[in-house]
Structure formats: C-alpha cells, structure tokens
Amino acid sequence: MxxxxxxxxxxxxxxxxxxxxxxxxxxxxxxxxxxxxxxxxxxxxxxxxxxxxxxxxxxxxxxxxxxxxxxxxxxxxxxxxxxxxxxxxxxxxxxxxxxxxxxxRIDEKWLKEYFNALFSDGWRVVKELSRSGKFDGLPKEFQREEIREELLVYRFITPLGRTTRFFNLLVEFLEIRAR
Incomplete structure (x- = not known):
C-alpha cells in the first residue's frame, strides 16, 4: 500500500x-x-x-x-x-x-504525517530528539516551552529533558532514523 x-x-x-x-x-x-x-x-x-x-x-x-x-x-x-x-x-x-x-502501512510518510499532526513540527522534533538524546540538544527553534510540554505529556522526555526509555524504544521499533 x-x-x-x-x-x-x-x-x-x-x-x-x-x-x-x-x-x-x-x-x-x-x-x-x-x-x-x-x-x-x-x-x-x-x-x-x-x-x-x-x-x-x-x-x-x-x-x-x-x-x-x-x-x-x-x-x-x-x-x-x-x-x-x-x-x-x-x-x-x-x-x-x-x-x-x-x-x-506505517512508513516514513505515515510517521511524518502522524507526528506533525501530534504537535508542531513533530516529525522534525522527533528525529532531532532521537539524534541528540536530550531536549537541550534540539536546535534552538525547537527549544520552546510548548514543545517541551508536549514531549513531557507524551513521555518522550523526563522532567530533566533526557529522552525516556519509552521514546528510545519507540524510535527503534518504528525504525525512525535521525538524519
């Protein structure tokens, strides 16, 4: 498909x-x-x-x-x-x-649409976060409080800003590749 x-x-x-x-x-x-x-x-x-x-x-x-x-x-x-x-x-x-x-049917196109619908610039944020491993490692344009809050709500990061085990497994299982 x-x-x-x-x-x-x-x-x-x-x-x-x-x-x-x-x-x-x-x-x-x-x-x-x-x-x-x-x-x-x-x-x-x-x-x-x-x-x-x-x-x-x-x-x-x-x-x-x-x-x-x-x-x-x-x-x-x-x-x-x-x-x-x-x-x-x-x-x-x-x-x-x-x-x-x-x-x-879950492919890169589907994931891009999914994460972008989940929160602003979601696909780029997820890819960058998977690369950096921490919120502070994201490009400055993504280090906004509303993005940080979304990442916390979805349990992608800890309160200290590090990626969670859940996020790392999600990225691995969905085979999301950082640049």
Whole structure:
C-alpha cells in the first residue's frame, strides 16, 4: 500500500481511535515480539502498567490487537523470550490480522504525517530528539516551552529533558532514523 490511511481519517486515527504514541509503541512492540504480555511491555518501556493496559484495551476494541490463546508459548512465536518454551503465567497479546496489515502501512510518510499532526513540527522534533538524546540538544527553534510540554505529556522526555526509555524504544521499533 502507499502508507496512507485507508479510512480517510486524519493521520493517527484508526476507526475513531486517536492513536497516541503509547498505542504505536504497543503495536510496534507486538510486531517485533510476535506475542507478549503487558508487564513485559512495562518492564521494557518503563511506562506505568495502567497506561499499557489502557492502550492494549483500546487497540483490542479497535480490532488491532487480540489475546493469544494456549497455555504454552515457544520462543519462535515470542521472539523476546529467552527460554525455548514457557508456560503462560500472564495474558499474552498479539497483533490481529487487521493489526498486522495496519502496522505494515506505517512508513516514513505515515510517521511524518502522524507526528506533525501530534504537535508542531513533530516529525522534525522527533528525529532531532532521537539524534541528540536530550531536549537541550534540539536546535534552538525547537527549544520552546510548548514543545517541551508536549514531549513531557507524551513521555518522550523526563522532567530533566533526557529522552525516556519509552521514546528510545519507540524510535527503534518504528525504525525512525535521525538524519
């Protein structure tokens, strides 16, 4: 596909669900992991459990994520697992077929539209932030208080201005390249 949104909604919207960066993270995490559970996403991203659980619930309601059935899981299916096979002690999730198709459409053009719709000069800010690793490392034109506040709200930076583990994983999983 061309990376466009087939629902003809604004970038970052899917069937009425406004996709937040945490939603993108869960989708990208599940694409990389194959299947995983909420507490592992929390452990990796350092986001609150309630935020991840809410995002999973939103994505399930939109039809992008589904529960994974069965009592055991092999490493070939759960790529972040270290053991060959583990018994499930959590509720595991995976991308639905619809979710897989949606994630495949996420390309650089889609990401640019998404981040620019999220906040002013969003795409350039995200790319520069991924390069510099801190708010103070952004070009002066982006070191405005309203951008800093947006980055804090989306949990891209800490109150001290350093990028968060969540942001770094989001950039890595979405394969956003700094210049």
């Amino acid at each position: 061309d990376g466009g949104n087939t629902q003809k909604e604004r970038p970052g919207s899917y069937r009425g669900l406004e996709l937040l960066p945490v939603h993108l993270y869960v989708l990208a995490h599940l694409k990389k992991a194959g299947v995983d559970y909420a507490k592992m996403m929390v452990k990796m991203s350092e986001l609150p459990l309630s935020l991840i659980e809410d995002a999973i619930r939103d994505l399930m309601e939109a039809g992008l994520v589904e529960r994974d059935s069965g009592s055991a899981i092999k490493r070939s299916k759960a790529r972040f697992k270290k053991a060959f096979e583990v018994h499930k002690h959590h509720t595991y999730y995976r991308l639905s077929r619809e979710g897989e198709l949606f994630v495949r």
